[in-house]
Amino acid sequence: DADVTQTPRNRITKTGKRIMLECSQTKGHDRMYWYRQDPGLGLRLIYYSFDVKDINKGEISDGYSVSRQAQAKFSLSLESAIPNQTALYFCATSDLRSGHYEQYFGPGTRLTVT
Amino acid sequence: AQSVTQLDSQVPVFEEAPVELRCNYSSSVSVYLFWYVQYPNQGLQLLLKYLSGSTLVKGINGFEAEFNKSQTSFHLRKPSVHISDTAEYFCAVRGSSASKIIFGSGTRLSIRP
Numbered sequence: 001d002a003d004v005t006q007t008p009r010n011r012i013t014k015t016g017k018r019i020m021l022e023c024s025q026t027k028g029h030d031r032m033y034w035y036r037q038d039p040g041l042g043l044r045l046i047y048y049s050f051d052v053k054d055i056n057k058g059e060i061s062d063g064y065s066v067s068r069q070a071q072a073k074f075s076l077s078l079e080s081a082i083p084n085q086t087a088l089y090f091c092a093t094s095d096l097r098s099g100h101y102e103q104y105f106g107p108g109t110r111l112t113v114t
Numbered sequence: 115a116q117s118v119t120q121l122d123s124q125v126p127v128f129e130e131a132p133v134e135l136r137c138n139y140s141s142s143v144s145v146y147l148f149w150y151v152q153y154p155n156q157g158l159q160l161l162l163k164y165l166s167g168s169t170l171v172k173g174i175n176g177f178e179a180e181f182n183k184s185q186t187s188f189h190l191r192k193p194s195v196h197i198s199d200t201a202e203y204f205c206a207v208r209g210s211s212a213s214k215i216i217f218g219s220g221t222r223l224s225i226r227p
Contacts, residue, residue, distance in 0.1 A: 004157070035217075040123065042204060042219040043158075050213075058214070090157055101146060101165060101208075103215060105157035 003027045004106035006091050012112045013081050021076045021109050023091030030096050032074040033103065034058075034066060037088040046089075049074055081113045116141040118207045120218035127195055128226050135190040135221045137205030144210040147188040149179055150217075152202045161203070164188065175199065200225045 004025045013019050023032065030051050035043040035058075045058030047066040055066060063085060067075045078085055088110050092103040121136040139145060146165050150158040162173025169181040179190045188205060205218040 040219055042120075043217040045214060048214065092158075101163060102148075102160050103158075105159065107155075107157045 004091060004093055004104055006089075006106040006109050008109060009107065010110045012114065014114055015082055017081050019078045019081055019111070021089055021091075021111070023074045023076070023106055025072050025091075025093045025104075025106075027093055027095070027104060028071075029093035029104070030071065031094045032068065033092040033094070034064075034074065034076045035090045035092065036060070036085075037090060037108075043090065046076065078111075081111075083113045085111065086113045087111060116143075116145060116207045116209050116212065116216050118205050118216055118218040120205050120221050122221050123219065124222045124224065126224045126226060129197055130194050132193050133191065133195050133199075133223065135203050135205075135223065137188045137190065137218060139186050139188065139205075139207045141186075141207065141209055146208045146210065147179075147181060148206040148208070148215065149173065149177070149188075149190050150204045150206060152204065152220075154201070158204060161190070195223070195225055197225050197227065199223060 007022045033048040034046040044060050049055050049068045052068050065077045088108050090108050091106040094103045118139045127133045148163045149161040151161045152158045162171050164171045164181045172178045177192050202220045202222045204220050206215045208215045
C-alpha cells in the first residue's frame, strides 16, 4: 500500500466551483506539503504544515486554503476554481527524525478547471 | 534565499550512451542538494542527496552527482542509460537552516533505442 495517498487522482470541474483535494499518509511524518506542477515551471509550494496547529503559506498560496485535520491528513481547497488553477497537484511529507532532508510524494491529482 | 536552475528542459540521448543533466544553484548559506525523478504518471522520488562530506554522491539506478561548491553546481550523470530511465528529473536545493525545498523547472530525459 502507498504511504502517501491522494484523492481524487483526476478531477474536472467548472469555473467558480469549490473543490477539495485530500492527502493522507501512513508514514507518521509530522510535516506535510502541497505543491502544484506546471510544465516548464517545476514544482511550486502552495502551503506547508509543521503539525496540526502550524500552517504556513508557500510561494503561491493565493486562491487556495488548507486544513490539517490530523497529523495524517492535509487537505487543499480551491474556494472558487479558475482555469489557471489547472495543474498537477502533489502532496508530500517529511520527517523531523530524519532532519526533513527528504520529501515523500503522493501520486498526484490532475485537476482541470473548464 | 536559494534558487536552482536546470539548464536543459529536454535531453534526448541514445540508449547505452552517457548522460549529464545540469543543475546550478545560488545561495548565501550552506545548502543541501537533491535530485528527484518523476516517472510518467507518478509522483517524485528521491534519486540522491548531498548533505555533507564526499562531493561525489551515488544514488539509485546507477546515477551519481558531484557537488562543486566553487561552480555552485550539482550535475547528475549516468555512464549508460536505459529505456527505463525515461523520466523527468528535478534538481532541488534547501538552505541548511531553511525549512523548504526549492525545486528546479525539471529536465525531461528521453531515451532513443
